[in-house]
Amino acid sequence: MIAESMYQELILEHYKHPQGRGLREPYDAEVHHVNPTCGDEITMRVRVGDGGKIEDVSYDGQGCSISQAAASMLYELASGSTAGETLAVVDEFTRLMQGRGKVEPDEDVLGDAVAFAGVAKFPARVKCALLAWMAYKDALVRSTT
Amino acid sequence: MIAESMYQELILEHYKHPQGRGLREPYDAEVHHVNPTCGDEITMRVRVGDGGKIEDVSYDGQGCSISQAAASMLYELASGSTAGETLAVVDEFTRLMQGRGKVEPDEDVLGDAVAFAGVAKFPARVKCALLAWMAYKDALVRSTT
Amino acid sequence: MTTVTGVGLDVERIRKDFPILSRELPGDRPLIYLDSGNSAQKPLQVIETMREHMAAHYGNVGRAMHVLGAESTEAYEAARDKIAAFVGAPSRDEIVFTKNASEALNLVAYAFGNPAGDDPRFRMGPGDEIVLSEMEHHSNIVPWQLLARRTGATLRWFPVTDEGRLDLSGIDDLINERTKIVSIAHQSNVLGTVNPVATVLARVRQAGALLLLDASQSVPHRPADFAALGADFVAFTGHKMVGPSGIGVLWGRGELLAAMPPFLGGGEMIEAVWMDHSTYAPAPHKFEAGTPPIVEAIGLGAAADYLTSVGMEAVAAHERELTAYALRALGEIPSLRVIGPTDLEARGGTVSFTLAGIHPHDVGQILDDAFGVAVRVGHHCARPLHLRFGIPATTRASFYLYNTTSEIDALVRGLHHVQKVFA
Amino acid sequence: MTTVTGVGLDVERIRKDFPILSRELPGDRPLIYLDSGNSAQKPLQVIETMREHMAAHYGNVGRAMHVLGAESTEAYEAARDKIAAFVGAPSRDEIVFTKNASEALNLVAYAFGNPAGDDPRFRMGPGDEIVLSEMEHHSNIVPWQLLARRTGATLRWFPVTDEGRLDLSGIDDLINERTKIVSIAHQSNVLGTVNPVATVLARVRQAGALLLLDASQSVPHRPADFAALGADFVAFTGHKMVGPSGIGVLWGRGELLAAMPPFLGGGEMIEAVWMDHSTYAPAPHKFEAGTPPIVEAIGLGAAADYLTSVGMEAVAAHERELTAYALRALGEIPSLRVIGPTDLEARGGTVSFTLAGIHPHDVGQILDDAFGVAVRVGHHCARPLHLRFGIPATTRASFYLYNTTSEIDALVRGLHHVQKVFA
Numbered sequence A, B: 001m002i003a004e005s006m007y008q009e010l011i012l013e014h015y016k017h018p019q020g021r022g023l024r025e026p027y028d029a030e031v032h033h034v035n036p037t038c039g040d041e042i043t044m045r046v047r048v049g050d051g052g053k054i055e056d057v058s059y060d061g062q063g064c065s066i067s068q069a070a071a072s073m074l075y076e077l078a079s080g081s082t083a084g085e086t087l088a089v090v091d092e093f094t095r096l097m098q099g100r101g102k103v104e105p106d107e108d109v110l111g112d113a114v115a116f117a118g119v120a121k122f123p124a125r126v127k128c129a130l131l132a133w134m135a136y137k138d139a140l141v142r143s144t145t
Numbered sequence C, D: 001m002t003t004v005t006g007v008g009l010d011v012e013r014i015r016k017d018f019p020i021l022s023r024e025l026p027g028d029r030p031l032i033y034l035d036s037g038n039s040a041q042k043p044l045q046v047i048e049t050m051r052e053h054m055a056a057h058y059g060n061v062g063r064a065m066h067v068l069g070a071e072s073t074e075a076y077e078a079a080r081d082k083i084a085a086f087v088g089a090p091s092r093d094e095i096v097f098t099k100n101a102s103e104a105l106n107l108v109a110y111a112f113g114n115p116a117g118d119d120p121r122f123r124m125g126p127g128d129e130i131v132l133s134e135m136e137h138h139s140n141i142v143p144w145q146l147l148a149r150r151t152g153a154t155l156r157w158f159p160v161t162d163e164g165r166l167d168l169s170g171i172d173d174l175i176n177e178r179t180k181i182v183s184i185a186h187q188s189n190v191l192g193t194v195n196p197v198a199t200v201l202a203r204v205r206q207a208g209a210l211l212l213l214d215a216s217q218s219v220p221h222r223p224a225d226f227a228a229l230g231a232d233f234v235a236f237t238g239h240k241m242v243g244p245s246g247i248g249v250l251w252g253r254g255e256l257l258a259a260m261p262p263f264l265g266g267g268e269m270i271e272a273v274w275m276d277h278s279t280y281a282p283a284p285h286k287f288e289a290g291t292p293p294i295v296e297a298i299g300l301g302a303a304a305d306y307l308t309s310v311g312m313e314a315v316a317a318h319e320r321e322l323t324a325y326a327l328r329a330l331g332e333i334p335s336l337r338v339i340g341p342t343d344l345e346a347r348g349g350t351v352s353f354t355l356a357g358i359h360p361h362d363v364g365q366i367l368d369d370a371f372g373v374a375v376r377v378g379h380h381c382a383r384p385l386h387l388r389f390g391i392p393a394t395t396r397a398s399f400y401l402y403n404t405t406s407e408i409d410a411l412v413r414g415l416h417h418v419q420k421v422f423a
Ligand SMILES: Cc1ncc(COP(=O)(O)O)c(C=O)c1O
Pocket: C266, C267, C289, C290, C291, C292, D037, D038, D100, D101, D102, D103, D137, D139, D140, D185, D187, D188, D189, D214, D216, D217, D237, D238, D239, D248, D381
């Protein structure tokens, strides 16, 4: 597999061994997002504790490896952070994905999620990568209002 | 002036010294044709005698040198011929004009009117060349029905 | 990649005409292009014709009275002659240049229920019916949905059988005296199925309706004879027939084109303009508003010349060999399911399939990443068809004159690898 | 032809970029191209960009997930960025690629009175008014006539003064609470007049109407800043700005593009398609149905790069010098009458005129035949304007960055010859 591949080891790893998968209780908000262009879907729950600490992110869904791996990666990054911190990561991830392969990702903010940089060149895949992250953002908004 | 010019000596000659110009009596039919795209117009009268002999073609109008010369040339070719003969010439002239510069003109049929061959390459000018000839055909049809 | 098929087509020589095919992709991958159903590659003959026109002959068409204007007009109108001859149109004046097949299809849809027209065949309102099929491309669905929305007419659909064929069983009910137009694909861009035009046409004529064929996937691949086909309109697109982007074609029976109201208004489509009204040029110009895709039409003419010089019979026979080879080879891959006919009867060189448990997005991307094999994945702008088969997406390989059986071997190797990666 | 004007534009060097300008016409005539207002010539930078894309990178855009698809999509969307920057659009997503300016103008016209939309600003029926001007190109007249025909709305017109200026005296009556849209040229393609956008816009805003500018003749010739211009829509066309044929642009305020119903339906403009309805992609894709003019958009991006590298300020200044020179030189020809402003105030490099007693058709053709001077003759797709001046046609010389004062000298010599031939 070549260097520019979007299938970084890390992505395949997350796809084959998804972290935090499965819907759990308790939760503050649950959302269901669908990507109508490709049929991918995800159900996502968020539990926010004191001080805006993310106590759990649980999810279930179906779709391509990119969308599944993105959900798993999100779980890892969000768990234990505060809502505010994770929103900064979501924003940077969104900026990277919508940058048509021209945006330099901020590794400090994104951490392992930089592995998705290769996806940004394929507009048709960008939505796959964003599905879980958008659902998370939506759930977070609902859980705190 | 170069060889492919549409301004053959003959055309300019007819434009500067139009043959048979002016409306005359008697006539069997009169028509008025306008080229809406460029505003050229012509009034044409035809007088048909025994045996379909064209006894007079008289006309008046305004427009570019091509449309004026075409009317003058038509006058020369039609005068003294029979209606049937002139229609054959009109048909060949039309075929030449609509041939987008790709039709080999039949000189035997067209006579001096082959001078218009260069016009056929300019779609915008084809209608100028045809104006008088279409009016003549129209007038002939009306005069015999 | 030295396959020469036994049907009189020297693929090795043909491939040399397409510069992109000898390109190497990043990571030393060769390019294996199996996505011509999406868009075909361009031979030097087309690229050079366009370059040369822009470098030495370009002017606006129709309106200009100087040498460049005359040369461009001549080349543009000659392209119309070439396309008319290529598809066997009864008259060159029935060839309307559009920007793509989608514009051609919309052009016909906008002729219906349009107060600017008065021919009863194009009247449309509540109670009137438009018949499509479940296998249509979005470009032959959405224009009709929008028309139905504008006029209150009803959309009706030919079902598709499990084998991927047009289900004709209910045709007599489906096409009836309320039907104004039937618009279906000549060849499906997903299934490869070639639809039975004569059967449908017979019923369309009984019902007094009109027939529009979306030939975007057939004109590039088989000899065309529109006069014999007998439809009322046929739409196709330049970029799928080794021609440039930015050019498509609507063929329509002259008498119908004359009866239709204009679509886009502007320069070139008029006879004369007054402030309170205008008169229109006769077809085809009536439907070509503004400066047309001049160089693109000329490039499309060169594409038709190119295909003619290769021979459309030979192209069709070559694709048939490739399709047979592919159906055989793919059939041996475990848990691969072909969506569409698995025999060669009335089908073209487009093979769509699923691999159990692996999303087509991943299939396509791994094929590209690891082997440089370019296929298309997704719903191929035919989502209703995928809904009908209960799947979100397929992987599609589509073949053209420059493809070889060894490229199909590479596809098969790639698919085995995909199965390994996601095992 | 070695003129270098004093405005920082090296015409000699620029001319080398345009291969066609060194072409000889039959009969050893040099080419003197004074018809850029009709269509501009193309620099090598544009021709090469297109050739190279087709030879090495071409794939369909948006939908493909392989290297070529990604490269084409990247180049196509980068062209959108370039055009947005070139015209100072607030957002790249407000740049819609069409096939020409005419399609862009029709796209807006079809948004009105369309049952597929529901925004009140686009409702249109009897009593509603559309305001144009007498100097419009047919492409900004016929779409509105067709719309008026479809909806029963009324067309109203800005008159033009004897000097060829927009007559603003009745503006408060002309644009009123019944006005839904005002659509006028930014610069006239016959008179050269640049219209006072700010004045018209102020009244449009008072009346609560929308303003569409036809900038086909301004964007190619002067720095553009759409954000500052403040209109609601601006249309222009690629082939007049040293870009390819087959590509045009509609810019629209994002909020309006979102509110408008789709125009052409098909692949690429949808979000999801069901049999009974569809949802649409956000703008600009909502208005780009089917395979877009991919290579043409990329070529247009190269054209914008080219013009930017020359500098639009320098282009404008150069044309201003040429125009001053031409107005002076033509003014000395007996019985020549300029139609349009004879001073440099708010006018571009387009000069139309009549020669007493000689039909423009003959003027243009003799200029071409005898001197290789390419001008445009006729009504230039602005017949109502010619009717207003009581003339069937004019001869038009239009200048661009590659023209020189010695070419204007050749025009003048040619006109003297024309007068001799027809004396
Ligand atoms: C002022 C104006 N508007 C519109 C157009 C139409 O442009 P196009 O022919 O590219 O559609 C032109 C050029 O022909 C023009 O000069």
